Amino acid sequence: MSYKKTIRPKGTLLAALDVGSSKTSCFIGRIIDDKGTFEVVGVGHHPSKGIKNGSVTDLDAAEAVIRKTVHAAENMAADIMKGYPLREVVVNVSGMHARSFGHSVDVDIGSHEITDNDVRRALAKAQEREAKENLELIHTIPTLYRVDGQDGIVDPRGMFAEKMQVDINLVTCDAVALRNMASCIERSHLDISALCVGAYASGLSSLVDDEIDLGATVIDIGGGVTSFAIFHSGFMIYCDSIPLGGKNITSDIAKGLTISLEDAERLKILYGKAMSSQNDDGEMIEVPRLGEDERGKPNHIPRSFLISIIQPRIEEILEMVRARLVDSGLKDIVGRRVVLTGGSSQISGMCKLTEHVLDKQARIGKPIRLTGIPDAVSGASFSTVAGLLTYAAEHVDEMPAEIMASVAPESIIERIKLWLKDNW
Numbered sequence: 001m002s003y004k005k006t007i008r009p010k011g012t013l014l015a016a017l018d019v020g021s022s023k024t025s026c027f028i029g030r031i032i033d034d035k036g037t038f039e040v041v042g043v044g045h046h047p048s049k050g051i052k053n054g055s056v057t058d059l060d061a062a063e064a065v066i067r068k069t070v071h072a073a074e075n076m077a078a079d080i081m082k083g084y085p086l087r088e089v090v091v092n093v094s095g096m097h098a099r100s101f102g103h104s105v106d107v108d109i110g111s112h113e114i115t116d117n118d119v120r121r122a123l124a125k126a127q128e129r130e131a132k133e134n135l136e137l138i139h140t141i142p143t144l145y146r147v148d149g150q151d152g153i154v155d156p157r158g159m160f161a162e163k164m165q166v167d168i169n170l171v172t173c174d175a176v177a178l179r180n181m182a183s184c185i186e187r188s189h190l191d192i193s194a195l196c197v198g199a200y201a202s203g204l205s206s207l208v209d210d211e212i213d214l215g216a217t218v219i220d221i222g223g224g225v226t227s228f229a230i231f232h233s234g235f236m237i238y239c240d241s242i243p244l245g246g247k248n249i250t251s252d253i254a255k256g257l258t259i260s261l262e263d264a265e266r267l268k269i270l271y272g273k274a275m276s277s278q279n280d281d282g283e284m285i286e287v288p289r290l291g292e293d294e295r296g297k298p299n300h301i302p303r304s305f306l307i308s309i310i311q312p313r314i315e316e317i318l319e320m321v322r323a324r325l326v327d328s329g330l331k332d333i334v335g336r337r338v339v340l341t342g343g344s345s346q347i348s349g350m351c352k353l354t355e356h357v358l359d360k361q362a363r364i365g366k367p368i369r370l371t372g373i374p375d376a377v378s379g380a381s382f383s384t385v386a387g388l389l390t391y392a393a394e395h396v397d398e399m400p401a402e403i404m405a406s407v408a409p410e411s412i413i414e415r416i417k418l419w420l421k422d423n424w
């Protein structure tokens with residue numbers, strides 16, 4: 001497959017920012033080969049503030065965290081960046097605000113050679129159909145070309161034809177939500193060089209090439225949102241999300257055991273499991289009491305009781321994902337492969353429960369296209385931010401093509417800037 005288009009040359013420095021419901025993270029990476037591998041040269045991460053279920057709820061608080069996070073990454077990369085501050089970042093759009101639409105578009109070629117312009121005409125035609133006042137277009141991804149009825153064409157340019165048909169995945173985003181996020185980032189003196197839906201980025205960093213080609217669904221279970229993206233034949237063909245994640249599990253534990261959210265989070269990470277097993281019955285765990293007076297007088301509960309709080313919530317999340325997969329109409333072509341990622345995928349037993357609920361093969365995914373990554377940021381929580389780097393390096397031509405088509409193609413960066421100027 002030729003889905004990988006390495007646009008950026010070796011040595012290019014790129015920066016990515018993921019403002020999540022739980023944590024904000026920034027990676028600065030340098031491309032080190034022709035396969036799109038990044039050496040991570042700067043990293044920053046902080047617990048998010050002013051973000052709920054992927055939306056900005058407090059501009060000042062979110063901005064302060066973005067600044068701190070970016071500064072940490074800049075400091076780590078200071079030698080390589082020669083003291084210059086970061087100017088541009090590629091940014092994650094929460095799945096909460098994104099919607100994916102499949103379109104099939106015909107264009108007449110009239111027995112000529114198919115040109116770049118014919119492809120752009122097709123993409124622009126699809127984009128017109130989704131052009132709505134309160135929506136921004138994030139991705140325009142041609143997923144399949146048919147030339148005079150012949151399927152399976154990877155790149156139709158140069159072929160002679162009467163008619164070309166293109167299947168396109170258009171991803172739009174709520175314009176108000178995006179504007180609030182952009183405002184926090186711009187107030188931190190950063191330009192947005194590209195936007196990418198979170199689950200798409202997570203897939204780009206955690207799926208192996210065969211999974212992207214043969215078909216796989218990446219499910220990113222974060223703090224406030226669970227989002228998924230379906231990959232097939234080298235492309236992201238669909239994405240969707242539900243507004244539930246690890247924070248809901250933590251608050252279920254806090255309510256169920258009458259303990260603070262902080263203690264509930266700690267218990268979840270130390271003793272949480274997605275499914276109970278016989279061994280858990282006899283095991284007792286220590287639960288702190290709520291309220292200062294009672295601290296120091298811990299309570300003991302069976303671990304199985306903690307799991308009985310966690311399991312139904314994870315089942316609910318996975319069942320909602322299953323329903324959305326059915327709604328997508330792609331159930332039959334998505335294949336049996338699921339890759340779980342995001343912070344909450346790390347709850348033990350998650351793969352087994354996923355296999356049970358979705359009737360698919362599951363594995364945990366974490367960033368694989370990076371080197372030099374500190375251990376603390378190499379896990380599943382960082383798949384999105386890592387994938388944003390890959391997106392910025394290889395997929396910027398999936399940004400809405402209509403505007404790009406009207407701009408001289410000298411420099412990708414200039415084209416993106418123009419696109420952003422017209423759109424923000």
Ligand SMILES: Nc1ncnc2c1ncn2[C@@H]1O[C@H](COP(=O)(O)OP(=O)(O)OP(=O)(O)O)[C@@H](O)[C@H]1O
Binds near residue numbers: 094
């Ligand atoms: N080792 C772990 N075991 C269980 N849960 C974990 C672990 N590490 C992190 N989590 C959970 O992962 C969640 C955060 O995941 P992540 O960092 O992917 O979220 P986010 O990207 O900030 O949020 P979102 O994508 O929902 O906007 C939290 O609810 C946290 O409790």
Ligand SMILES: [Mg+2]
Binds near residue numbers: 020021198220223342
């Ligand atoms: Mg996330």
